[in-house]
Amino acid sequence: MMNLKSPRTGGLLALIVVICLLPLFLDNAFHYEIAILIAFNAIVCVGLNLLIGYGGQISLGHGAFVGLGAYASAILTMNQGWNPLLSLLAGAIFTGFLAFIIARPILKLKGHYLAMATLGMGIIISIVLNTEDQHTGGPDGMYVDGLAFMETQMYWYWFVGALLTFSVWASLNLIHSPIGRALRAVHGSEVAAEVVGVDTTRFKVMIFVVSAVFASVVGSFGAYYSNFVTPDIAGFFHSIELVVMVVFGGMASTFGAVVGAAILTILPQVLTFLHDYEHLVFGLILMLTMIFLPKGLVPSIAGLFKRGDKK
Amino acid sequence: MTLLKVNNLSKEFGGVRAIDDLSFTINPGTIHSIIGPNGAGKTTLFNLITGVYTPTTGSVIYDDEGVTGFKPYELASRGMSRTFQNLQIFFNMTAIENVMVGAHLHLNRSFISSFFGLPSIKAGDANCRETCLELLDFVGLLEYADTDTDSMPYGALKRLEIARALATKPKILLLDEPAAGLNPAESRDIDEVIKKVASRGITVVLVEHDMKMVMEISDHILVLDYGRKLTEGTAQEVRNNPDVIAAYLGG
Numbered sequence: 001m002m003n004l005k006s007p008r009t010g011g012l013l014a015l016i017v018v019i020c021l022l023p024l025f026l027d028n029a030f031h032y033e034i035a036i037l038i039a040f041n042a043i044v045c046v047g048l049n050l051l052i053g054y055g056g057q058i059s060l061g062h063g064a065f066v067g068l069g070a071y072a073s074a075i076l077t078m079n080q081g082w083n084p085l086l087s088l089l090a091g092a093i094f095t096g097f098l099a100f101i102i103a104r105p106i107l108k109l110k111g112h113y114l115a116m117a118t119l120g121m122g123i124i125i126s127i128v129l130n131t132e133d134q135h136t137g138g139p140d141g142m143y144v145d146g147l148a149f150m151e152t153q154m155y156w157y158w159f160v161g162a163l164l165t166f167s168v169w170a171s172l173n174l175i176h177s178p179i180g181r182a183l184r185a186v187h188g189s190e191v192a193a194e195v196v197g198v199d200t201t202r203f204k205v206m207i208f209v210v211s212a213v214f215a216s217v218v219g220s221f222g223a224y225y226s227n228f229v230t231p232d233i234a235g236f237f238h239s240i241e242l243v244v245m246v247v248f249g250g251m252a253s254t255f256g257a258v259v260g261a262a263i264l265t266i267l268p269q270v271l272t273f274l275h276d277y278e279h280l281v282f283g284l285i286l287m288l289t290m291i292f293l294p295k296g297l298v299p300s301i302a303g304l305f306k307r308g309d310k311k
Numbered sequence: 312m313t314l315l316k317v318n319n320l321s322k323e324f325g326g327v328r329a330i331d332d333l334s335f336t337i338n339p340g341t342i343h344s345i346i347g348p349n350g351a352g353k354t355t356l357f358n359l360i361t362g363v364y365t366p367t368t369g370s371v372i373y374d375d376e377g378v379t380g381f382k383p384y385e386l387a388s389r390g391m392s393r394t395f396q397n398l399q400i401f402f403n404m405t406a407i408e409n410v411m412v413g414a415h416l417h418l419n420r421s422f423i424s425s426f427f428g429l430p431s432i433k434a435g436d437a438n439c440r441e442t443c444l445e446l447l448d449f450v451g452l453l454e455y456a457d458t459d460t461d462s463m464p465y466g467a468l469k470r471l472e473i474a475r476a477l478a479t480k481p482k483i484l485l486l487d488e489p490a491a492g493l494n495p496a497e498s499r500d501i502d503e504v505i506k507k508v509a510s511r512g513i514t515v516v517l518v519e520h521d522m523k524m525v526m527e528i529s530d531h532i533l534v535l536d537y538g539r540k541l542t543e544g545t546a547q548e549v550r551n552n553p554d555v556i557a558a559y560l561g562g
Contacts, residue, residue, distance in 0.1 A: 170427070170428075173426060177425035177428070177436070178411075178415055178439075179422065180425070181404070184403055184404055184408075187403055188402055191399055192399035192401065194383035195361055195363075195384075198412070
């Protein structure tokens, strides 16, 4: 049953190979830091891509879900003395529940209106984290104990690598199932999906919750890894950054989400040698990519190979 | 024995009565055509029956159950499916995937099984693919199975919608202008497909402008004009009705 040429198993193997070989090229703690950051962002993007790329619903507020996970872990472990993994679980359940409550009314909206509503949701959550300073430490953020058993950075590297592989695998499973097809049908034509029996609202809500839980889990682990949380993580810019990663890598492509997260996490580090012009060049690269590869990086390149095959 | 019963149905759009106090019944196992000039309310009627619109007044009884105001997916689970006048294809998928979405209600939709890619999901999908290939063959699109729908010709997409609707295993199938925009040869193909669908025992409700096709295959014809019933009956009865001639030719 293992078909190496299928993009599904082939891509997953490629990802595993990259994760295993990457340490050969990572020289110092900073390099590992970036690699771990990429994996964190990639996991959120894989979840967000289910919502944006496959389900066709925009969210400009997913940074807030990362923030909720991070702060749930921070507050429960530091203020309440909970076990870190239990806190992570509680954070994920709380975020999932909140996403579920918000999703029903919000996902009735389409296009710009949905973008506005999710944007508003993100901003509200971010304001709450900023102002409830007796619990959250306010704009200064708060310190979080790490996970005791994650002794070194290498542990973290392998752990987030495994977590990323798992989320890509699960995302591919989901896409290649009746649920995944129903989700893409919602993107293709809502009315046609309804008349063949797809409860479109249910699937939109489901995938919104799933992507929020992905974000929350990453938020929690991120907090344990960096030992610190600030409200920036839940902010508007982080939300936008996540959407840009998904779109840049290629919508409706799980590997696109990973590649997008990787490139857009590395790029600002690489461009630091440009000093003052860093942001200018960064923006220019984004613009040119979207003009010349409007489908995003991975689908456009895959398209080129497909055409090459036929010749 | 009636399969579908429409009672005093009306639909207003800001003061315009698109459907006005309309009543009729549809018997199982027949091809039932709805005709009328442009703007007569045929597509609105379809949207009301299939739950895309909610009627202003009146009721729809399907299979001895009041289904007025039901959502389309609730009707689909009771065996009602349809196609669209302006194509509603899932252009982000291949032909076979489009049809497989049609089989949605007959597949395992457990989230946990899907998330972990359990063998039951894969077995179900492999099975479903076989059934859907048969349906593609049935409408004559087998060669397009793994083609992206955005590179398929218009006539093929029209038939793909029928295959997708059939995948829901409907008792009643509503076809909204299946031959619109097709050339005579393609139109004949559709004609054959519709007859084959009806011979499977599926009740067909057809909105169509191609009069030759309507007169040839319909068991019963309902004529609408300005949202009201002008007349109904067999092809012969309708053809000779002076009101119908007046509505179509003006007068």
